[in-house]
Amino acid sequence: MKSEMNNIVLDHHGVKISIAQHYYDGKVETQEAQIIGGKLDGVTHFFGSDLTSFLKALTALEKNLDRNS
Numbered sequence: 001m002k003s004e005m006n007n008i009v010l011d012h013h014g015v016k017i018s019i020a021q022h023y024y025d026g027k028v029e030t031q032e033a034q035i036i037g038g039k040l041d042g043v044t045h046f047f048g049s050d051l052t053s054f055l056k057a058l059t060a061l062e063k064n065l066d067r068n069s
Contacts, residue, residue: 002026009036015065017058033057040068
């Protein structure tokens, strides 16, 4: 079984956000957006293969950050 990954790291007002896509045997297994560092380190929202799901995950992370800043 071959494991691969795509990853983008963004900065939101000094907090890093990792957007990752994990593949196993050529198929997307997991897609997630996660806060890296700070008091919310590790907070993760998963999303599906459509844009609406992706935007909801990013919006949820933004709300978490705004409430805890």
